[in-house]
Amino acid sequence: MFRPRSVVAALLVLAALLATGCGSSSKSSSSSNKTSTTGAAAIPEPPGGKKVASGAPVKVGFINTEGTQGIDNVAIRHTAEAGVKYVNEYLGGIAGRPLELIVCKEQNSPESGRQCANDVIRQGAVAIVMGSTGTSESSANVAVASKIPYLSDSASTAPELLTDGAYAPDGGPISLFGGMVDYAASKKYDKVALIGVDVPSVRQVVDGLAKGFFQKKNITLNPIYASQTAPDLTPAVTQATQGGNKAVIIIGNAPFCGATMKAIAAVGATNLDRVVIGPCVERDAIKASPPEVLKGSHLITWFAPDSDDSEAKLYRAVLAKYAPGVDGGGLNAQGFANVVSFARALAKVTGDVTPATIKAALDSATDIPLPVGGGNTFTCGAKLSTLFKSVCSGAYIVDEIKADGSLSFAGKGDASYVMKS
Numbered sequence: 001m002f003r004p005r006s007v008v009a010a011l012l013v014l015a016a017l018l019a020t021g022c023g024s025s026s027k028s029s030s031s032s033n034k035t036s037t038t039g040a041a042a043i044p045e046p047p048g049g050k051k052v053a054s055g056a057p058v059k060v061g062f063i064n065t066e067g068t069q070g071i072d073n074v075a076i077r078h079t080a081e082a083g084v085k086y087v088n089e090y091l092g093g094i095a096g097r098p099l100e101l102i103v104c105k106e107q108n109s110p111e112s113g114r115q116c117a118n119d120v121i122r123q124g125a126v127a128i129v130m131g132s133t134g135t136s137e138s139s140a141n142v143a144v145a146s147k148i149p150y151l152s153d154s155a156s157t158a159p160e161l162l163t164d165g166a167y168a169p170d171g172g173p174i175s176l177f178g179g180m181v182d183y184a185a186s187k188k189y190d191k192v193a194l195i196g197v198d199v200p201s202v203r204q205v206v207d208g209l210a211k212g213f214f215q216k217k218n219i220t221l222n223p224i225y226a227s228q229t230a231p232d233l234t235p236a237v238t239q240a241t242q243g244g245n246k247a248v249i250i251i252g253n254a255p256f257c258g259a260t261m262k263a264i265a266a267v268g269a270t271n272l273d274r275v276v277i278g279p280c281v282e283r284d285a286i287k288a289s290p291p292e293v294l295k296g297s298h299l300i301t302w303f304a305p306d307s308d309d310s311e312a313k314l315y316r317a318v319l320a321k322y323a324p325g326v327d328g329g330g331l332n333a334q335g336f337a338n339v340v341s342f343a344r345a346l347a348k349v350t351g352d353v354t355p356a357t358i359k360a361a362l363d364s365a366t367d368i369p370l371p372v373g374g375g376n377t378f379t380c381g382a383k384l385s386t387l388f389k390s391v392c393s394g395a396y397i398v399d400e401i402k403a404d405g406s407l408s409f410a411g412k413g414d415a416s417y418v419m420k421s
């Protein structure tokens with residue numbers, strides 16, 4: 001059985017790694033993959049034809065960390081603003097009225113997160129759609145207490161995952177773990193090693209959650225922990241090569257990923273399949289990783305901005321028209337995805353647009369195409385899990401990493417089953 005408090009505490013760890021290490025707009029580290037809009041096709045007309053919004057705007061809060069020491073997620077806001085223009089000029093806005101973002105630039109502190117949520121609500125926001133922040137719990141608490149619907153693609157905290165009135169279209173960290181399990185099962189692996197940062201919270205996420213997920217597919221997960229400041233990770237990698245492990249998962253920030261990749265080359269363990277999360281494809285990690293180890297490794301993520309499916313083509317076309325020159329790669333797609341997920345879920349709303357009508361629409365959202373999601377969908381309203389009430393999907397994307405650190409789409413899936421007790 002899942003225990004809500006321990007599960008959420010575990011998920012916080014992986015989410016923190018993603019929030020602080022994956023965004024390509026971070027000042028301290030950035031993605032090596034920038035989605036190209038060169039040659040992007042024109043924006044296709046949606047089913048039923050193009051609809052232009054008019055009338056009084058529907059105001060929605062947008063909270064995003066910008067302009068702080070070390071973190072500036074401005075590109076996420078830019079993709080969100082491009083999404084708003086698309087929604088208003090092609091999808092008819094919200095109930096025929098223009099969608100307007102009330103932007104609050106959060107300063108990476110719980111106090112700022114609370115203030116942002118209160119500020120946008122005071123300015124008339126009928127919902128909050130998140131950008132990317134490391135203190136989202138404080139904003140979510142305000143929204144939930146104020147009965148303002150709250151939507152976030154990188155949900156990771158208790159109010160974002162377990163609360164009525166909060167919505168996580170892409171499943172957050174649950175999708176990433178589920179994707180790792182499905183990937184290993186697709187390769188018929190029976191044993192998988194995991195090299196993770198040796199701190200109590202990471203041990204909790206691995207021992208208290210990930211092992212159980214892998215057991216659902218009869219796969220043994222063998223964790224190995226190492227200090228984040230260890231000068232040499234060859235002992236950890238050597239251990240991973242023993243005991244019949246067929247693959248190794250790396251959980252850590254960019255320096256830890258790079259050091260682990262170096263150790264894999266030093267030990268000559270490239271026969272082990274490598275499965276990673278976002279920090280391992282940041283620029284600093286790519287620079288530190290030997291090309292022969294990068295080549296053939298796999299990234300588990302939420303978005304597929306560079307694939308050939310219709311959602312990726314739409315995303316690139318929208319950026320080309322409304323945000324040329326913006327880095328829309330990697331998790332920067334999150335801004336666009338959140339805004340368009342919100343609008344698609346509310347497509348049938350008519351009349352007054354209030355927090356209550358928005359909540360009713362989100363609760364009934366079923367099989368909505370996930371923007372930039374490789375063809376995956378989301379379904380909200382606690383239909384997938386009675387514990388993770390806010391989670392709308394277990395969808396994930398698998399990208400193959402090339403020798404130069406670039407990515408190619410390798411598959412997709414939905415691991416909602418891992419949420420079942």
